[in-house]
Amino acid sequence: MAPTKHDQKPEPGDLIEIFRGGYQHWAIYIGNGFVIHLAPPSEHADAGAYSMMSVLCDKAIVKKEELWTVVGNDEYRINNLLDNKYEPRPVGEIIREARKFLAKELPYCVFRGNCEHFVTELRYGKPESRQVRQAVNIGVGVGVMAMVGIGALAFASAILGSRDKEQQTKRMKK
Incomplete structure (x- = not known):
């Protein structure tokens, strides 16, 4: 499925893949226009090449922000990429678990604990990237x-x- 610009309507529990140019940032949609995502300090919509600096970070903050704030001018798509491999957890459980992490600083590692690992663990109970x-x-x-x-x-x-x-x-x- 090709990325789109702001025309898809996510459902609570959907994974949102945001194309930053060179890598993808991931968030989980929780409803009412908001997402929760694991964000290193350099991760934001208009960071451009600077956002690639997240590979050097070892900590990130779990944030709740409006989808459009996180996406910015980038393209995104709903991508529940592991639905054919794992049974998604119940939506209420996904959202409850995501909210528990809000404002917490978590270890961040591009290879073992990045934003994609974070959201796939929320949706499937399995951290994968x-x-x-x-x-x-x-x-x-x-x-x-x-x-x-x-x-x-x-x-x-x-x-x-x-x-x-x-x-x-x-x-x-x-």
Whole structure:
């Protein structure tokens, strides 16, 4: 499903994926135009590239804000991404649990405890982050490609090196 601008109507308990350019910020809709989200200090709608600094944060605050304040001019979509994998918790339970965290400072780690982990744990009882998994897979893929490339260079170097030695040996025999 492609991102949209401000035309989707979320239901309480829906996960909201906000496209910040380079990464996605996540919130959970609690009704009446409000979301709850885990926000590092650099996370806000108009932060631009500065919001990428959240990778350096080790703490974040759970906030309740209007959806439009969090989204700003960015695109977003309702994305209950794990509904086909897990049974969503009852909406009342999701919202009650989310409200318990309001204004609390929580540990923040881009790899183990980011805003996506926060909202998926609220909705499904399981903290997961697809964007972290994708980044790790891309990193592994790039690493494998680099190793293949290095291996190919070493192989080519060995072949060319042996040819050079053969030619030197032939010249010396003459």
